[in-house]
Amino acid sequence: MESKNIVITGTSRGIGFELVKHLGSQGHNVLALTQNKEKVSLLQQTHQNISTLEVEITKDKDLKIISDYISKNWKKADIIIHNAGKFIHKPFFKTSSKDFMDVYKVNVFAVAELTKTLLPFMHKGSHIIAISSMGGIQGSLKFAGLSAYSSSKGALITLMELLAEEYKSSGIIFNTLALGAVQTEMLAEAFPGLKAPVSAPEMARYISDFALTGSKVYNGKVLQVSNSTP
Numbered sequence: 001m002e003s004k005n006i007v008i009t010g011t012s013r014g015i016g017f018e019l020v021k022h023l024g025s026q027g028h029n030v031l032a033l034t035q036n037k038e039k040v041s042l043l044q045q046t047h048q049n050i051s052t053l054e055v056e057i058t059k060d061k062d063l064k065i066i067s068d069y070i071s072k073n074w075k076k077a078d079i080i081i082h083n084a085g086k087f088i089h090k091p092f093f094k095t096s097s098k099d100f101m102d103v104y105k106v107n108v109f110a111v112a113e114l115t116k117t118l119l120p121f122m123h124k125g126s127h128i129i130a131i132s133s134m135g136g137i138q139g140s141l142k143f144a145g146l147s148a149y150s151s152s153k154g155a156l157i158t159l160m161e162l163l164a165e166e167y168k169s170s171g172i173i174f175n176t177l178a179l180g181a182v183q184t185e186m187l188a189e190a191f192p193g194l195k196a197p198v199s200a201p202e203m204a205r206y207i208s209d210f211a212l213t214g215s216k217v218y219n220g221k222v223l224q225v226s227n228s229t230p
Contacts, residue, residue: 010084014184018204124171164220180226
């Protein structure tokens, strides 16, 4: 397969880190966006095709850093994987307006702004994937304490559906993967003792394959990637 230019957010650990490792090992050019590049930078020692930017995707000045990097080094972007996510687990009556805003800034607003930033570098056939959650699927089993997180993931799904419609004439593809439980640090922090049926490396391989090939079959779709609910 031809080498792709791939931007991935939320790469310091878990699924994001495994995505960088898997796609980088396949020879693709990967730009890993993270707030803490210590771990992912180790991959650069063995993969010259992996680059890392320590940025906050919620900040305009950092979005410009990302744009400048691609303009200087790549000229075009083939795939974006919006993997970064913020998680708050609190009873609803203790979840403040600031809590909601902090979650939505990362899970929705940053996705919109980063997409705006990178669209000028994208082309017919480019694929933009948002990583959502089964918690954002209407009718799925919901969990107490996730009012901000799950509602933001529902908003993300709708955003991607709308972008697929708005940009369909450009040939740029937008899809969403709604993940069930995956064994990551975030899951362990939120639900201590819960054992997920899928590991982070396993899910990263699935997402990688979908990022590379899914645009040929899907556009504006939400795929439920779970053998259980959530």
